[in-house]
Amino acid sequence: MIISTKTKLVGLLGYPLGHSMSPVMHNAAFENLSLDKIYIPIEVLPENLETVVKGMTKMNFEGFNVTIPHKIEIMKYLDETDEYARCIGAVNTVKIKDGKLKGYNTDGIGFLRSYEESTKDKIEGKNVFIIGCGGASRAVSMTLALNKANKIYICNRTHDKALNLAEDIKRQTKIRCEAVLYDHEEVIKALQDTDVLINTTSVGMSPNIEESPLDKRLLDKRLTVCDIVYNPRKTRLLKDAEEKGCRIVEGLAMLVYQGAEAFEIWTDVKAPSDIMFEVLKDF
Numbered sequence: 001m002i003i004s005t006k007t008k009l010v011g012l013l014g015y016p017l018g019h020s021m022s023p024v025m026h027n028a029a030f031e032n033l034s035l036d037k038i039y040i041p042i043e044v045l046p047e048n049l050e051t052v053v054k055g056m057t058k059m060n061f062e063g064f065n066v067t068i069p070h071k072i073e074i075m076k077y078l079d080e081t082d083e084y085a086r087c088i089g090a091v092n093t094v095k096i097k098d099g100k101l102k103g104y105n106t107d108g109i110g111f112l113r114s115y116e117e118s119t120k121d122k123i124e125g126k127n128v129f130i131i132g133c134g135g136a137s138r139a140v141s142m143t144l145a146l147n148k149a150n151k152i153y154i155c156n157r158t159h160d161k162a163l164n165l166a167e168d169i170k171r172q173t174k175i176r177c178e179a180v181l182y183d184h185e186e187v188i189k190a191l192q193d194t195d196v197l198i199n200t201t202s203v204g205m206s207p208n209i210e211e212s213p214l215d216k217r218l219l220d221k222r223l224t225v226c227d228i229v230y231n232p233r234k235t236r237l238l239k240d241a242e243e244k245g246c247r248i249v250e251g252l253a254m255l256v257y258q259g260a261e262a263f264e265i266w267t268d269v270k271a272p273s274d275i276m277f278e279v280l281k282d283f
């Protein structure tokens with residue numbers, strides 16, 4: 001590709017960035033649609049975030065992704081924040097237009113799209129059981145509540161955090177939400193009332209690929225089981241679920257669709273999600 005002064009830039013701000021999959025995914029998508037844009041990872045220390053962001057508004061940047069540790073801090077420097085990101089309390093995508101910055105959070109909507117595309121089903125009216133209480137859980141649970149899930153159970157190793165998140169969801173969305181004690185018979189009761197189970201913890205991620213956040217005996221074939229872990233693509237939880245006859249949704253789909261949502265925010269063009277999947281499969 002030829003890079004010129006007309007080439008538009010999209011950044012990824014974080015520290016440290018390690019081996020993020022986003023540059024590969026977005027650059028493949030830009031190339032596929034012959035868009036004169038490039039996606040560049042930029043390591044930014046917390047104390048430099050404001051200066052870097054201000055500088056980006058004076059350059060060819062059309063937007064950027066934000067990752068650890070800046071997802072909350074970035075909100076101070078934005079001119080506007082959309083409703084989802086406000087409710088979640090974190091931003092992972094920023095669009096720059098006429099020098100103004102607008103923040104979004106595509107993690108939850110990326111999960112929702114991955115669920116709906118993979119299952120050809122709607123989340124509306126479903127009872128959802130979410131394991132974990134970190135940033136990913138917040139984005140997913142808040143988005144599902146805003147998209148009319150019927151009821152949400154939050155189950156976390158540290159119960160106080162589950163209580164806090166459940167309160168926050170109820171306050172912001174008026175959806176029924178309950179904290180469930182981890183490793184307790186409350187889990188069995190809640191699962192009997194669940195349609196969709198989602199792991200948002202890192203349990204099962206490489207190299208601990210034989211670990212699962214839930215005992216296989218608790219899985220029932222009525223459940224749709226989703227994991228946001230994408231390395232390995234099929235986690236222990238998903239393998240167990242498949243063996244029990246459950247419908248499953250892999251974490252790679254969430255990674256692709258949160259990227260596709262961000263791509264569409266920056267470009268106003270439908271993202272080639274099939275290309276984005278393809279390039280990550282070989283990565």
Ligand code: ATR
Pocket residue numbers: 131132133134135136137156157158161200201202203213
């Ligand atoms: P992220 O922002 O990526 O979601 P995070 O904020 O570090 O990540 O959150 C990780 C979540 O996984 C937390 O809910 C954590 O539980 P605690 O709140 O008790 O720490 C959960 N988690 C991580 N390792 C776990 C394990 N081995 N067993 C159970 N839960 C675990």
